[in-house]
Amino acid sequence: MQPAPTARAAGWLHRPLPRERPHLTRCTKVVCSAFLTLLLLAGVLLFVAYLAVRPHRPRFHVTAFSAAGIQPAGGANAAVVFSGQLSIRNPNQDVAFFYDRLYMSVLYRQYGAVVKDHDLAGGAPMYQPPKTTTPLAFEGVAVPAGPATADMARAAAEAGGAVEFTVKVRSRIRAKVAVWGFHWHPLHVDCEVAVGPDGQLLPEARQKRCDIDFL
Numbered sequence: 001m002q003p004a005p006t007a008r009a010a011g012w013l014h015r016p017l018p019r020e021r022p023h024l025t026r027c028t029k030v031v032c033s034a035f036l037t038l039l040l041l042a043g044v045l046l047f048v049a050y051l052a053v054r055p056h057r058p059r060f061h062v063t064a065f066s067a068a069g070i071q072p073a074g075g076a077n078a079a080v081v082f083s084g085q086l087s088i089r090n091p092n093q094d095v096a097f098f099y100d101r102l103y104m105s106v107l108y109r110q111y112g113a114v115v116k117d118h119d120l121a122g123g124a125p126m127y128q129p130p131k132t133t134t135p136l137a138f139e140g141v142a143v144p145a146g147p148a149t150a151d152m153a154r155a156a157a158e159a160g161g162a163v164e165f166t167v168k169v170r171s172r173i174r175a176k177v178a179v180w181g182f183h184w185h186p187l188h189v190d191c192e193v194a195v196g197p198d199g200q201l202l203p204e205a206r207q208k209r210c211d212i213d214f215l
Contacts, residue, residue, distance in 0.1 A: 080143045080152055091131070
């Protein structure tokens with residue numbers, strides 16, 4: 001049998017809990033409410049600032065393209081030489097772009113890349129200010145005579161005579177707003193082009209906007 005609690009122990013067990021202090025509770029609630037309000041306002045301001053300066057993607061177009069020698073005289077198989085120009089438009093008002101080295105490849109049917117990783121912009125990184133258009137020219141990019149060039153000649157000789165290529169550009173891109181720069185992102189561009197039997201860009205393929213994948 002357990003001994004009965006003493007009077008002192010009984011008094012401690014029945015001691016009333018300390019009363020809440022209303023002024024401390026109100027103060028804590030006010031501080032928490034003010035902090036949450038400031039946090040919400042900061043989030044809204046940051047979101048509005050992002051919407052105001054968020055970078056729009058650059059726009060790539062093929063402004064010129066030719067494939068010299070695509071239909072050689074006498075039907076002999078010969079090298080095909082690509083020349084042309086791409087344009088890059090930065091549509092942003094306050095955002096500039098930095099490009100790492102830009103590489104161009106030309107794909108043809110099942111033969112894949114008949115030109116691979118040709119340097120554009122002189123093989124150097126490139127800076128593009130806001131609201132500017134930058135041309136990227138290339139010339140004398142040759143495809144040696146072989147099965148691919150023979151297939152191009154056959155396609156050019158067929159009815160209609162359109163020979164289609166895919167021009168691919170790859171690089172890395174970084175946006176800059178004032179003094180703040182963002183991270184580098186991979187950039188992949190696909191441009192569909194078509195030339196006629198004379199090797200010149202067809203009208204329907206001129207100034208055609210390219211597909212772009214970045215951010």
